[in-house]
Amino acid sequence: MSDDEQLPNEPKSPLAEFRAWARQSSEAQKILRELPGIASSFRAGSPGYYGRFGLDNEHVLALVVAHDAEAVEHYLLGASVRRLLADRDQPEVVRWLAESDSYFDVYVWRRLRVPACVAAGVVAGRQEVREMFGEGWPGRWRAGHEADDESARPVLAATEGELLRELWTRLTVAALVAWMSPGRGRGLHETAARRRLETFADEHPEVWAESMPWLLVACQDFSGVLDSLLVLKVALGDRTFREAVELATEHPHRAVRTAAEGVLVRAGGADESDPERSLIEAAAAVLDRNRGRVDAFPRPLSVPAHTWLSDRSLEELMHDGAALALAGFREIVRDQGATEEDALTARLLERLEREFSKIDTELVLVAPQAAGGPEISLAQRPVRKADERTIGADVGLVVDVDLPSRMRVRLGELVQVKKSTRLHGVAGTTDSWRIETRQLSALLDHSPTAVYWLIQQTGDVLCVPAKLLHAIVEGRDKPGSSSLTVRYSEVRHAAIGLGQYLRDLVVGLWVGSCGEPTLGVASGANDRIRPMRVLDLRVRVRDEQG
Incomplete structure (x- = not known):
């Protein structure tokens, strides 16, 4: 059907009216002859109709849409590549349609139904995200999104296609929520948006297909x-x-092509030339259908x-917490x-407790809605001092991991603290430490992976396996000695820092024992033998109240 022919209940094309006028106007005939060229400029991505005629730009646009709506949509598609859903400023399709609506009647809006619904859905989605985050809406996004309210009102009012608008509303919400918190784990908003x-x-x-x-x-966005x-x-x-x-x-x-x-290509099955790539694509598609598996802590597909x-960020927080302590x-x-x-040990544990308490606070600030995320806590408590003579343990480390x-x-480990002579x-001129041989043997009897924290004169702490000190003592071949001095040069290669020890070995479950004797x-549950202090380190999953 040509633009001059109309169905009984269809709005009349502005081009049909213009052609009727053109029969009496040479200027109008000139405009009609120019329409194919203007449409071509739209397809080329550089519409050149501005200022070429005595008519308002919007009036010419209405004629162009009536003549070749696909050319206009082609231009809007090109202007939307990489800056449609998560654009900080107002997307081009929203701005262009809002500024060009003066002469757009029902007929024109119907010819541009899909881009108009896209624009309306994007605006509605941006408004929904503003409501979700309230005052937490990042300032770098706020200016462009607040411009939606007034300029996009004509687009929202003119579009027809409730389901099509709803699709683009949901797309925009999902994209914006993801873009606003990169690398911070998936919160409730993003999980819900993807599911919707x-x-x-x-x-x-059929709405997606349209x-x-x-x-x-x-x-791309x-x-x-x-x-x-x-x-x-x-693929399915x-x-x-x-x-x-x-x-x-x-x-x-x-x-688009x-x-x-x-x-x-991705949906067509395995690519024989690159099977690894095909496997990655298949896994990504399946897992995106069930984000719960990917998002659950601990995260099996993380780096x-x-x-x-x-979780490298969480591990760095632990390491940095020990460094600050x-x-x-x-x-x-x-x-x-x-x-x-004993007093220095207590002060060291207090410092660790203080700094580790900030880890969970940081996690909550980063992802306040992320139920199911990690929760780390560390607390120290004293035990009767007299019991140390029985075993020689200054600190009992208890690690409790509970991820439903x-x-x-739940495991235990024993630590002996010695300060430099x-x-x-x-x-x-160099640090050395006096090691009591009986105390060392008793420590290893209760925990083969027991460790010594050796305090240097500078206040740094070296973590050394008790087995290494036992080997040094045995190498001296002085069985009758009640104590021996271990020099810095003998342990410096094997020693590791306190942050690495707590993160990699203790929380990493390389040391300690789940057996009741050690635990x-x-x-401190053993009534006969107890350490002087207990350091409890717990790893939990944050509940819904976060």
């Missing part, structure tokens, strides 16, 4: 989530999705980390180095 998007794909495939070119363009969903739908044999993607391979816009071809925690402890040793080892359906373990007033002593 997947449900909409299952329930309304705007498939726009969806393929938006893939969505961190792999949208393209994985499209690949999965096609959804006929509506496959036909829409196949049709898009013939689209005039290159960005290549994206469609990529979806079909390899130091420990089973599988040592920084404060150095000042204490500098001012009170002559204090008894994932991991559950230089802090005892012994002259010398009972370390926790």
Whole structure:
């Protein structure tokens, strides 16, 4: 049907009216002759209609849309590549339609139904995210999004297609929530947004198919989530999705064609030339359907980390917490180095407790809604001092990991603390430590992986395996000696820092024992043998109240 022919209930084309006028006006005839050229400029991405005629730009636009709506949509698609869903400023499709609506009647809006619904959905989605985050809305996003309210009102009022608008609202919400918190773990908002998007794909495939070119363009704006969903739908044999993607391979816009071809290649099965890539794509598509498996702590698909925690940021917080505790402890040793080892040990544990308490606070600040995320706590408590003579343990380390359906373990470890002889007033240029042989043997009897924390004159702490000290003592071949001095040069290669010890070996579950003899002593539950102090370190999953 030509633009001059109208169905009885259809709005009349502005082009038909203009042609009627052109029969009496040479200027109008000139404009009609120019319309194909103007449409071509739209397809080339540089519309050149401004100032070329005596008519308002919007009036010319209405004629161009009536003449070749696909050319206008082609231009809007190109302007939306990489800056549609998560654009900090107002997306071009929203701005352009809002500024060009003066002469757009019902007929024109219907010809631009899909881009208009895309624009309306993007605006609605941005407004929803503003409501979600309230005052937490990042300032760098706020200006462009607040401009939506007034300028996009004509677009919202004119569009027809409730389901199509809803699709793009959900897409925008999912993309924005993901972009606003990169690398911080998936919170409740993002989990819910993705689930709503997947449900909409299952329930309304025809709506997705109608705007498939726009969806393929938006893939570049969505961190792999949208393209994985499209690949999965096609791979699982959804006929509506496959036909829409196949049709898009013939689209005039290159960005649409290549994206469609990529979806079909990924969904077409294993690529014999690159089987590893095919496996990655298949895994990504399946796991994106069940984000709970990926998001659950510990995270099996995260970048390899130091420990089973599988979270480098969390591990760094632990390591940094120990470093900050040592920084404060150095000042204490500098001012009170002559204090008894028991008092220095208590101060060191207090510093560790204080710094580790900030870890969970930092995690809550980073992801306040992330139920199911990790929760780390460390607390120290004293035990009767007289019991140390029985075993010689200054500190009992107790690690308690409780991750429902994932991991559950409780283990104990024993630590002996010794300060440098230089802090005892012994002259010398290097650190050394006096080790009591009977105490060392008793420690190893209760825990083969027991450790010594050796305090240097500077306040730094070296963590050395008790087995190494036992080997040094045995190498001296002085069986009758009640104590021996171990020099810095004998332990410096094997010693590790306190942060590495707590993170990699203790929390990493390399040391300690789940057996009752060791755990009972370390926790202070053994009535006969107890350490002087107990350091409890717990790893939990944050509950819904976070």
